[in-house]
Structures are given as C-alpha cells and as structure tokens.
Amino acid sequence: MTPKVDIEAMRRTNERFEPFCEMISVVPDEDHEFTFSAKDNLCAKGFQARAGSRILEGYRPPFDATPIWKMRAAGGLLLGKTNMDEFGFGTFSTNSGYGIPKNPFDPTRACGGSSGGAACAAALLPGHVALGVSTGGSISCPSSFCGVIGMTPTYGRVSRYGLIDYGNSLDKVGLISRSISDIERFLPVISGSDPKDPTSCCQPRLDLSKVRKGPMAVPKECLEGLTPDVARTFDDAVQTLKEGGTEVDVVSMPSLKYAMPAYYVLATTEASTNLARYCGMRFGVAEREYAQHFNDFFSKTRSESFGDEAKRRILLGTFCRMVGFRDKYYLKALSVRQGITKEYLDVFKDHSMVLSPTMPFIAPKFDEIASMRPLEMYSADFLTIPPNLTGLPHISLPCGYHSGMPIGMQAVAPHWEEGTLIDLGKRWGTTFAYKVPEACQ
Amino acid sequence: MRIGLEVHLQLPTRSKLFCSCPTNGDAPNTSVCPTCLGLPGSKPVLNRKALELGIMIAKFLDCRINDRIWFSRKTYFYPDLPKHFQITQYESPVGNDGHYEHEGKRIGIWRVHIEEDPGRIKRVGRSGEEVSLIDYNRSGIPLVEIVTAPDLESPEQARAFIDQLVTELRYLVGINVQDETSVRVDANLSIGEERVEVKNVQGLKNLERALRYEATRQTKVLDAGKRIVRETRRYDEERKITLPAREKEFEEDYGYIGEPDLGEYHIGQWARETVLKETPFARAERMSAELDIPRQTARQVVLTSGSLADLLEKLCKEVPSEKALQWLLGPISSNWGALEKVIDADGGACVIDIVKADASGSITDSEAKIRLQKCAGVKSEGTPACASNPDMISMVNSFLDAHPEVVKDLRNNAKAANSVIGHVMKETKGQYSSKDIVECVKKEISKRV
Numbered sequence: 001m002t003p004k005v006d007i008e009a010m011r012r013t014n015e016r017f018e019p020f021c022e023m024i025s026v027v028p029d030e031d032h033e034f035t036f037s038a039k040d041n042l043c044a045k046g047f048q049a050r051a052g053s054r055i056l057e058g059y060r061p062p063f064d065a066t067p068i069w070k071m072r073a074a075g076g077l078l079l080g081k082t083n084m085d086e087f088g089f090g091t092f093s094t095n096s097g098y099g100i101p102k103n104p105f106d107p108t109r110a111c112g113g114s115s116g117g118a119a120c121a122a123a124l125l126p127g128h129v130a131l132g133v134s135t136g137g138s139i140s141c142p143s144s145f146c147g148v149i150g151m152t153p154t155y156g157r158v159s160r161y162g163l164i165d166y167g168n169s170l171d172k173v174g175l176i177s178r179s180i181s182d183i184e185r186f187l188p189v190i191s192g193s194d195p196k197d198p199t200s201c202c203q204p205r206l207d208l209s210k211v212r213k214g215p216m217a218v219p220k221e222c223l224e225g226l227t228p229d230v231a232r233t234f235d236d237a238v239q240t241l242k243e244g245g246t247e248v249d250v251v252s253m254p255s256l257k258y259a260m261p262a263y264y265v266l267a268t269t270e271a272s273t274n275l276a277r278y279c280g281m282r283f284g285v286a287e288r289e290y291a292q293h294f295n296d297f298f299s300k301t302r303s304e305s306f307g308d309e310a311k312r313r314i315l316l317g318t319f320c321r322m323v324g325f326r327d328k329y330y331l332k333a334l335s336v337r338q339g340i341t342k343e344y345l346d347v348f349k350d351h352s353m354v355l356s357p358t359m360p361f362i363a364p365k366f367d368e369i370a371s372m373r374p375l376e377m378y379s380a381d382f383l384t385i386p387p388n389l390t391g392l393p394h395i396s397l398p399c400g401y402h403s404g405m406p407i408g409m410q411a412v413a414p415h416w417e418e419g420t421l422i423d424l425g426k427r428w429g430t431t432f433a434y435k436v437p438e439a440c441q
Numbered sequence: 442m443r444i445g446l447e448v449h450l451q452l453p454t455r456s457k458l459f460c461s462c463p464t465n466g467d468a469p470n471t472s473v474c475p476t477c478l479g480l481p482g483s484k485p486v487l488n489r490k491a492l493e494l495g496i497m498i499a500k501f502l503d504c505r506i507n508d509r510i511w512f513s514r515k516t517y518f519y520p521d522l523p524k525h526f527q528i529t530q531y532e533s534p535v536g537n538d539g540h541y542e543h544e545g546k547r548i549g550i551w552r553v554h555i556e557e558d559p560g561r562i563k564r565v566g567r568s569g570e571e572v573s574l575i576d577y578n579r580s581g582i583p584l585v586e587i588v589t590a591p592d593l594e595s596p597e598q599a600r601a602f603i604d605q606l607v608t609e610l611r612y613l614v615g616i617n618v619q620d621e622t623s624v625r626v627d628a629n630l631s632i633g634e635e636r637v638e639v640k641n642v643q644g645l646k647n648l649e650r651a652l653r654y655e656a657t658r659q660t661k662v663l664d665a666g667k668r669i670v671r672e673t674r675r676y677d678e679e680r681k682i683t684l685p686a687r688e689k690e691f692e693e694d695y696g697y698i699g700e701p702d703l704g705e706y707h708i709g710q711w712a713r714e715t716v717l718k719e720t721p722f723a724r725a726e727r728m729s730a731e732l733d734i735p736r737q738t739a740r741q742v743v744l745t746s747g748s749l750a751d752l753l754e755k756l757c758k759e760v761p762s763e764k765a766l767q768w769l770l771g772p773i774s775s776n777w778g779a780l781e782k783v784i785d786a787d788g789g790a791c792v793i794d795i796v797k798a799d800a801s802g803s804i805t806d807s808e809a810k811i812r813l814q815k816c817a818g819v820k821s822e823g824t825p826a827c828a829s830n831p832d833m834i835s836m837v838n839s840f841l842d843a844h845p846e847v848v849k850d851l852r853n854n855a856k857a858a859n860s861v862i863g864h865v866m867k868e869t870k871g872q873y874s875s876k877d878i879v880e881c882v883k884k885e886i887s888k889r890v
Contacts, residue, residue, distance in 0.1 A: 041482075042482075043481065043482040049481065049482065051481070056481065059481070061475075061480065061481070061482060062475065062480075063475055063482075065482060160484065160702075161482070161483075161484050162482040162483075163482055164481040164482045165481075165482070165702075167701075168701035168702050169701035195486065196484060196486065197484050197486075197702075198484070198485075198486055198487070198702065198703055198704060199701075199702060199703075199704060202704075269698055270698065270701055272516075272696075273514045273516050273525075273526050273696075273698060276516055276518065276524065276525030276526055277479045277481070277523065277524045277525050279518070279525070281520065282478065282479070282480075282523065283480060283481070290572075294518070294519070294520050295518065298518055318696060321516075321696035321697070321698050322694050322696050323694050323696075326696070326697070330698060
C-alpha cells in the first residue's frame with residue numbers, strides 16, 4: 001500500500017511552521033510503504049546536507065547515511081530534510097541558517113532543539129516518523145516541546161555512518177513520532193551493527209521483548225529548578241503511574257550536577273576538531289579568492305559562514321584541549337563521565353528506569369529566547385544531558401499540558417534495553433490522552 | 442654529537458589505513474572516497490593488516506607492546522589534510538621503550554606508532570604564476586613512525602642506521618622503499634646542551650647532508666662563543682642548508698584528543714601470538730656465530746637472497762664451512778640466476794649432492810662444476826673427466842717427454858708436479874682436478890723408472 005503524499009499540504013505546513021529546510025517537490029513514481037523525514041545532518045542522496053549551517057550551502061553528499069539507507073530499503077519515502085540548530089548547537093532550533101521551525105501548538109514559541117524540525121514534522125504530518133539526532137538531548141527536548149514521542153537509543157545502537165559529526169562519542173540517531181507503535185516498528189529497522197561505523201559493532205541484538213521489571217527511580221536532583229507547571233504536571237504523571245501499579249522511588253544521584261560541565265567540555269572539544277574540515281575548499285561554500293595564504297583563505301570562509309554559536313563552541317572546545325588545559329578540562333570530563341555512568345548503574349541495580357521531567361519549562365516564546373544568555377540556554381539541558389553523556393537509551397513521552405503547551409517526561413533505561421522504554425510508552429499510551437495540534441485538525 | 446630520529450615509512454597494505462581505497466592509486470585523485478576525502482558524515486574503519494604490521498615492527502624493535510591502544514586526533518590546518526586533523530597515536534602507541542642493535546651499538550627506540558598520511562601538494566606553473574594542486578591519493582595511506590632515542594653519534598651513522606632498518610623491515614613486513622627519497626625523517630641534533638629539530642627531510646642522502654650542515658652550523662655557533670637556540674628548522678634541498686622554519690608552522694599546539702570514532706583495541710594477546718620472521722641482519726649475526734664465518738660474508742650472503750642463505754646453512758651441515766663458502770661465493774653465486782629456481786624447487790638437494798661429492802673427493806673439481814651447470818640447466822662444454830682419462834695421460838706424457846728436467850726434479854721434489862698441473866689445467870681449461878693430475882703424474886713417472 002502506498003500512503004498518499006499531499007505535497008501541497010506539506011508546502012502549506014512548511015510555509016507556516018518551517019519544519020523542513022529542503023523537501024521533495026514531486027512524489028516519485030516508485031511505490032513506498034511509509035514516509036519519513038531526516039534531520040539535515042544525516043546525509044541523503046538527492047538532497048543537500050547542510051546540518052543547518054551556511055558553510056555547507058550547496059553540499060550534496062554522494063552517499064546515504066546508513067539509517068536513511070535502511071529506511072529507504074524498508075520501503076520508506078524520504079520527504080525531506082528537517083531544520084536544526086547549526087551542527088546541533090542549540091536548544092531551540094533558532095541557530096539555523098535555513099529558517100526557524102515554529103512550535104506546532106503555538107507558532108510564537110520554539111520547537112526546541114536541536115532536532116526542532118524533526119519534532120515539528122512529527123507533530124504536524126499525519127503518520128510521519130522523523131529521524132532525529134541527539135548529542136546532549138536534541139531528541140528529547142523538541143519531542144517534549146512539540147508533544148511527541150522521542151526515542152534516543154543507546155549510543156552505538158544505530159550506525160552513525162553518514163551522520164555529520166557534532167560530538168562523535170555522544171551522537172545518537174533516533175526516532176520522533178506521535179505514535180509509540182511507529183517507534184516500535186522503526187527502531188529495529190535503523191538498528192544494528194554497521195561495518196562502516198566501528199562504534200556500532202559491539203552491540204547485543206535489539207530485543208524489544210526484553211522488559212525490565214521493578215520500581216522506577218526519580219532523582220531528587222531532577223526536581224530542582226523546574227517551573228511550577230512542569231513540577232505539578234510531572235507530579236501528576238508520577239501519581240498516574242503509581243495508580244497504574246508502578247512503584248516510584250525518589251533517589252539521590254548527586255553526580256548528575258556535574259554532567260552539564262562535563263558534557264560541554266567533551267562535546268565542544270570533539271566538535272572543535274570535527275568542524276576543522278569546513279574551510280570553503282573541498283565542499284560546501286566555496287571561497288574563490290585563491291591567491292591568498294591558506295590560513296587567510298580558511299579564516300575568511302569560517303568567519304563569514306559559521307554562526308555565532310558554532311564559533312563559540314569551536315573556541316570553547318579548542319581551549320579545552322590545549323596544552324595546559326587539556327588535563328584540567330578534557331581528561332577531567334572523561335573521568336566525570338565514568339563517575340556518572342557508575343551512579344546510573346548503581347541505581348539500575350534496584351530500579352528498572354530513571355524518570356524525570358524532560359525539560360524544566362514549556363516551550364519558550366521566541367522573544368524570551370532572544371534575551372537568554374548562552375549559559376542560561378545551556379542550563380536548560382540539565383535533565384537531558386546525563387543520559388546522553390553516559391550513552392544510556394531514553395525516551396521522552398508527553399505527560400501533560402499547561403496553557404495548551406505540552407510537557408514531557410523522560411525515562412532512562414540501562415544500556416541496550418530500549419525494549420523497557422517502548423514498553424513504558426505503550427503502557428503510558430493506554431491511560432494518557434495525547435493532544436494533536438490544532439493546526440493539523 | 443647526539444642525534445635522535447623520527448622515521449616515517451609507508452606500511453605495505455593493499456588498502457588505506459581507514460578506508461578501502463587502494464594504496465596504488467595512479468592518476469591524481471582517483472583512489473579516494475568519502476572517508477579519505479574527509480567528507481562530512483564519513484567514518485574511519487581501521488585496517489587490521491596495518492595494525493598487524495605495526496605490531497610486528499614494534500615487536501621486532503623489542504618494544505613493550507601496549508595492551509590497550511587507541512588513536513588520537515592531531516588537529517592542524519593545512520590544505521593537504523582533508524579533515525584538518527590527522528588520525529595518529531599519542532598517549533598509547535603500539536609499542537614503547539624498545540631498542541635496536543646497529544653495528545654493535547644499542548639504539549634506543551622510544552616509540553612505534555601508526556598514523557595516516559596527508560595528501561600531496563604539487564606546485565605547478567611558471568615561476569611567479571605557480572599554483573598548488575593537491576592529490577588526495579596519498580591521503581589515508583598507512584605510515585609507521587619510529588622514534589629513536591638520541592643515541593646516534595654522526596650523520597653517517599644516522600643514515601646507515603635507517604638504511605639497515607629499512608632493509609630489515611623490507612624482509613620483516615615487506616616495506617617497500619622504492620627509492621631512498623621515500624623515507625621521511627624528522628631529526629633532532631645537539632652538539633652542546635640545546636637541541637635543534639630539522640623537520641620533514643625527504644630521503645637518506647638529504648638527511649645526511651642536513652645533519653652534516655646542522656652539525657657544522659652548531660659547531661661554528663659554539664666556537665664563536667654564542668649559544669645554540671632551541672628551534673625547529675627545515676632543510677632546503679636546493680641550497681643544501683637548514684633554515685629556521687618560517688612562521689610558527691611546527692610549533693603550534695595540536696590539541697590532541699582521543700579519536701572517538703575508533704574506540705580502543707586490545708592487542709596484547711595478538712602481539713604475543715605474533716611470530717616474527719628472522720630479519721637479515723639478525724640472521725647474519727646468528728649465522729656468523731653458528732657457522733663460524735665472517736660477519737661481513739654472512740651479511741653479503743643473507744642480503745643477496747634468503748634462499749642463498751638457506752643453502753649455505755644446509756651446506757654447512759654436510760661439509761666444512763670453508764668448503765661451503767668457497768662453493769657458495771664461487772660457482773654457485775656465478776650461476777645464481779639459473780640456480781635459484783632449481784634450489785627453490787628441490788630445496789637445494791642437487792647442489793648439495795655435488796658439493797658433498799666434491800668435498801669427499803669422489804669427483805673432480807671440474808666434473809663438479811659441469812654437474813652444477815647441468816643442474817642449473819646451463820649447457821656445458823666438454824665431457825666429464827676422470828683420472829684414467831687417456832687424454833690426460835697422453836697430455837702428461839707428452840709434457841714429461843718435452844721437459845726432462847721436470848722428470849728429474851720430480852724424483853726429489855713432489856712440488857715439481859705443479860708445472861704439469863698448470864700445463865694440463867691450461868690445456869683442458871680446468872677439466873681435471875689438481876688431485877687427479879698429481880695422481881696421473883705419479884703413475885706415469887713410476888712407469889718411467
């Protein structure tokens with residue numbers, strides 16, 4: 001069966017909400033079984049891959065990223081590439097060189113980031129599954145803000161071949177959809193070891209029937225710094241879980257507060273090396289003034305074409321790996337990461353999952369974002385960063401609404417145990433009434 | 442004078458270090474792919490063979506093999522480096538703390554690691570209108586870097602050391618140094634307290650020249666009562682001098698971080714199970730001691746061919762070393778082109794039989810040589826001779842007839858037979874052994890009494 005694709009409707013949706021930075025203009029002749037979209041940092045033949053950055057303007061990759069290839073092979077039609085913060089650097093998808101996606105529930109508000117376009121498309125297009133990417137919470141955050149389900153698998157579960165790197169030891173390809181059954185259907189499609197990405201090659205087979213039993217843990221550190229509406233909504237959700245027979249314990253995970261600084265050190269350090277290749281010479285924007293020293297040539301392109309946040313993270317990351325600072329920051333962050341992983345594993349001895357709200361507030365308005373300082377923005381990720389830093393699989397599920405805006409909760413499971421998260425999503429779906437944005441009613 | 446070297450050699454693999462592109466790319470930019478061009482989204486995958494060769498080299502140089510190794514990113518901006526970082530090894534190379542014996546001197550080996558080569562820049566065009574072209578065929582070619590302690594004492598020794606090392610590695614892992622210029626070396630040299638680094642020297646000849654120049658320069662500086670400045674210099678091949686490196690080209694901070702796309706490799710077990718072939722210089726040392734032959738001769742044999750050395754070892758089990766060497770360096774060597782195939786096929790059995798027969802005296806020198814030629818498939822002139830050959834008898838007799846003084850002499854002095862031997866040898870082009878001739882002379886003389 002080939003699902004009908006209404007290009008005109010898509011175009012209208014995109015004019016209003018801008019989930020896509022590039023999309024198909026005609027439906028190809030071939031049969032397809034489902035439609036999907038991909039975040040712009042996943043390479044796909046037939047589309048540009050710009051990762052939200054002006055520096056990759058015009059770059060058309062000669063190969064498909066493995067997850068895209070697998071989705072296509074399974075009968076998927078790639079509708080387009082979704083908007084994102086430049087290279088994934090942001091929490092609201094406002095750092096894009098190709099338009100800013102608007103929240104499906106309120107276009108004056110942000111979608112979250114950095115997979116904002118993916119969550120926006122999943123919320124607005126019927127029967128849509130979006131490939132998202134998370135480094136420090138870029139699937140959970142927009143899923144929470146856009147009222148959809150975001151699944152971030154274990155680090156290494158899905159091949160990163162063809163994913164434009166942000167922080168290679170942190171980047172994970174995942175799924176965003178309105179429906180848990182889509183996630184259950186497509187997670188096995190994109191998973192599996194890929195000889196083109198060695199970090200995907202030591203995974204145990206994905207077994208969604210394997211479900212952990214036992215109480216859930218809510219770290220008390222995750223209940224601080226929330227807005228009252230988020231705190232209350234999360235409380236109600238926990239209450240609902242308890243009524244449904246799930247035990248929920250409040251636990252203490254004191255090392256979680258170190259996750260954010262460790263994450264920003266590691267992610268920016270890796271990013272500063274990943275972004276070194278963008279210089280206007282081999283792909284993307286082309287600097288034509290060849291008759292200058294290569295340093296000037298590279299500097300000119302990079303100064304003109306990187307956005308402010310990219311430059312900030314390159315500087316931060318370069319600083320952290322310089323002689324004299326490397327031990328203090330980069331190596332220290334590596335050991336902090338191990339400490340936090342250990343703390344999670346300790347909690348998992350007696351608990352099936354770790355539960356918290358996904359974001360400390362509802363999707364902010366664009367004018368509120370404009371007045372936020374970088375550190376405030378970074379702090380917004382304090383709940384999504386710990387599982388990302390430790391490579392643990394996690395899911396963000398809508399758990400309530402405040403002033404018409406969705407609020408999400410995030411469950412974290414031990415490595416390779418995605419089945420437990422999907423089981424939770426299915427159970428939650430039987431008692432929770434998801435809302436669909438007015439725009440697509 | 443103290444000299445330390447960082448030697449870079451290409452590892453002989455069929456594909457590149459982190460992708461499957463062939464290493465023998467011909468036309469510029471034809472052996473390239475997303476990975477070795479550093480296209481966004483590409484990932485490196487380690488070539489197992491390259492790691493294996495790295496382990497063999499580290500083991501050969503008696504290094505301590507690190508059980509857990511990983512790769513690092515060395516970040517710097519240069520047009521020939523597609524990702525603007527080179528994947529190399531930093532904290533955890535394949536091997537550390539080894540050593541190598543060179544001409545009786547122990548040269549410390551600080552580390553052995555593997556890394557990828559950048560592309561190649563070519564300057565083309567008329568002077569003043571030159572442009573740079575970049576060939577990425579070389580990008581991602583696997584290299585081994587061998588870092589020595591500053592244990593070398595002269596430019597000549599530094600050159601000879603690399604020369605010997607390359608020979609060893611050619612035998613050990615098949616390293617292919619097409620010409621001496623394909624060795625790339627960074628060298629440290631100090632005359633006094635402070636050391637000076639000369640970077641990116643191409644080829645052994647240039648290395649020796651660069652070091653000689655640098656030694657002279659430093660000596661002059663010191664003689665003038667000045668101090669050596671610690672710096673990085675480069676070698677100008679045209680002018681044959683070293684110059685301070687321009688800008689801060691080599692002094693930047695590379696900001697090493699672990700290569701997160703590759704993870705860690707546990708190689709301890711693998712390294713322990715790796716068995717090394719005996720290398721030529723090591724073999725020559727052993728053969729020289731075991732067979733009691735001169736070291737130089739042993740080297741000459743071993744470096745000529747492995748099968749020639751095999752043959753020598755086999756021969757020495759059957760006949761005295763002296764005899765074996767005499768054959769090996771003489772007739773066997775001169776027929777080597779034709780003999781090598783035969784020996785590879787029969788394990789040397791044919792040749793060994795001949796030498797054995799010769800040593801026991803059951804055949805003559807010349808017969809042995811003819812048989813050797815036959816064995817090598819070379820057409821021989823003349824027929825095998827023996828002591829009872831009538832030709833020799835008549836030749837000896839006619840000589841004795843013509844030289845009565847020799848006959849007279851012979852009765853008192855056996856050495857007088859030498860003139861007969863010389864004559865017969867000359868006339869028959871060495872078909873008969875001297876022993877046979879002497880016997881024949883004795884017999885004929887006795888008939889004349």
